[in-house]
Amino acid sequence: MSLKKKITLTVNGIQVTAEVEPRMHLVDFLREDLHLKGPHLGCEQGACGACTVKVDGQIIRGCLYLAVQANGSVVETIEGLTKSGALADLQESFMRHNAMQCGFCSSGMLLAAAELVEKQPKASREQVREWISGNYCRCTGYHSIVDAIVAVLDARSKGQKIKPVVANA
Amino acid sequence: MKSAAFDYVKPGSLTEALGLLAEAGEDARLIAGGQTLLATLNMRLSEPSVLIDITNVEELKGITLDGKHLRIGALVTHTEIEESDLIAKHAPLLKAAAPHIAHRAIRNLGTWGGSLAYGDPAAEWPACSLALNATMIIHSPSGERRVAASDFFIDLYTTSLEPDDILVATEIPIADSAQVFCFQELARRHGDYAVAGLAAVAQKQGDMLTQCKFIFFSVGATPLMAGKTQSWIDGKNLNEQLIVDAVKTAREEIEVIADLTNSAEAKQHLVGVLLERALKQMMA
Numbered sequence: 001m002s003l004k005k006k007i008t009l010t011v012n013g014i015q016v017t018a019e020v021e022p023r024m025h026l027v028d029f030l031r032e033d034l035h036l037k038g039p040h041l042g043c044e045q046g047a048c049g050a051c052t053v054k055v056d057g058q059i060i061r062g063c064l065y066l067a068v069q070a071n072g073s074v075v076e077t078i079e080g081l082t083k084s085g086a087l088a089d090l091q092e093s094f095m096r097h098n099a100m101q102c103g104f105c106s107s108g109m110l111l112a113a114a115e116l117v118e119k120q121p122k123a124s125r126e127q128v129r130e131w132i133s134g135n136y137c138r139c140t141g142y143h144s145i146v147d148a149i150v151a152v153l154d155a156r157s158k159g160q161k162i163k164p165v166v167a168n169a
Numbered sequence: 170m171k172s173a174a175f176d177y178v179k180p181g182s183l184t185e186a187l188g189l190l191a192e193a194g195e196d197a198r199l200i201a202g203g204q205t206l207l208a209t210l211n212m213r214l215s216e217p218s219v220l221i222d223i224t225n226v227e228e229l230k231g232i233t234l235d236g237k238h239l240r241i242g243a244l245v246t247h248t249e250i251e252e253s254d255l256i257a258k259h260a261p262l263l264k265a266a267a268p269h270i271a272h273r274a275i276r277n278l279g280t281w282g283g284s285l286a287y288g289d290p291a292a293e294w295p296a297c298s299l300a301l302n303a304t305m306i307i308h309s310p311s312g313e314r315r316v317a318a319s320d321f322f323i324d325l326y327t328t329s330l331e332p333d334d335i336l337v338a339t340e341i342p343i344a345d346s347a348q349v350f351c352f353q354e355l356a357r358r359h360g361d362y363a364v365a366g367l368a369a370v371a372q373k374q375g376d377m378l379t380q381c382k383f384i385f386f387s388v389g390a391t392p393l394m395a396g397k398t399q400s401w402i403d404g405k406n407l408n409e410q411l412i413v414d415a416v417k418t419a420r421e422e423i424e425v426i427a428d429l430t431n432s433a434e435a436k437q438h439l440v441g442v443l444l445e446r447a448l449k450q451m452m453a
Binding site: 003005021022023025044045046049052058059060061063064065066068069112115116129130131133134135 | 171172173174175176177200203204207208210211212220222224248268271272273274275277278358359360
């Protein structure tokens with residue numbers, strides 16, 4: 001049964017129409033058909049958070065969501081959100097706090113962090129830890145990631161900006 | 170692609186969904202949030218021939234206040250419950266429990282009805298629905314029926330839902346000002362399945378708790394009500410000795426089952442720990 005379904009969705013602001021097998025996960029569709037390699041594939045069973053993308057404004061697991069389910073939806077990935085600047089201060093803060101080593105978890109981590117900053121602008125350090133408990137990092141030990149997110153919450157609450165690590169020439 | 174091939178249909182109404190389900194029989198699976206189903210498909214624990222996506226069915230959506238009851242549609246997500254003002258006011262136990270469910274990205278899709286229909290003994294909503302005397306509203310091609318939560322959870326992953334049934338919504342009596350509650354869950358990592366958990370609700374009158382409901386989850390094949398413990402506490406002045414006796418009663422009456430990593434002894438001990446914490450919190 002390889003009956004393909006036609007889907008139309010908006011990915012990073014661009015309307016896309018494709019034919020997909022119902023069993024194709026959204027993250028596979030993004031990576032293999034649209035060549036967006038930012039969302040990563042880790043566990044493929046919803047545990048690690050590496051495949052986090054946004055659908056209709058909310059973060060979801062790209063491996064627990066089918067491409068056919070995204071028909072008619074607005075999908076955003078790390079590529080689009082980087083380009084739009086939505087993650088700029090979080091990205092600066094991740095660099096400033098060395099909140100990554102291999103970078104495998106970073107796209108998912110940044111998208112999860114962005115929803116926290118939006119939904120719980122007054123989150124405590126403990127709430128940050130709880131929020132990102134759904135995203136595995138195997139390098140940093142998490143403290144630097146929590147530091148980076150807390151720094152953004154702090155800066156935003158004071159109306160400040162995160163200073164770029166690399167000054168613009 | 171991880172899962173076996175399947176077909177996919179997306180009905181636009183409850184009638185259409187019921188028709189498709191009746192037609193496809195037991196080879197079909199309903200998909201709402203899919204946060205359990207997709208994982209089981211990925212692991213090939215389940216190989217349905219067709220997924221019926223019910224997320225366009227309006228009758229299954231929304232949280233509404235109807236006199237003395239809250240109606241929670243089957244498609245309401247864990248995040249919606251977490252953020253709903255109606256829930257916070259009229260069913261605060263659910264607001265307290267919601268953040269314990271997995272992680273935000275999963276709560277954004279996973280649904281109230283899906284969790285109830287799946288009947289996972291480690292899940293939060295089955296226990297909460299029992300603690301709050303919920304009524305399940307179920308539709309089948311032959312019409313609507315209502316099932317009390319206490320008659321709904323039958324065994325491990327087994328509910329009273331028949332193959333052609335769709336859980337449409339749940340009705341919960343709203344909390345009054347005397348209601349006290351406590352939601353406790355012990356897990357190795359935040360968001361993981363509980364080693365043991367407790368959903369507790371009661372009416373508080375001075376130093377007494379009445380109409381107690383203590384529902385333990387992730388300790389047996391279904392969420393388990395501590396009936397003897399409830400009766401023991403009900404209407405008595407709550408003091409240190411009563412708590413000690415209640416903890417003993419709960420450890421005796423709850424028939425725990427070990428899981429892969431936790432022994433029955435450990436879980437039995439935790440039943441008492443959770444109850445003691447809950448009683449102290451509810452009387453504080």
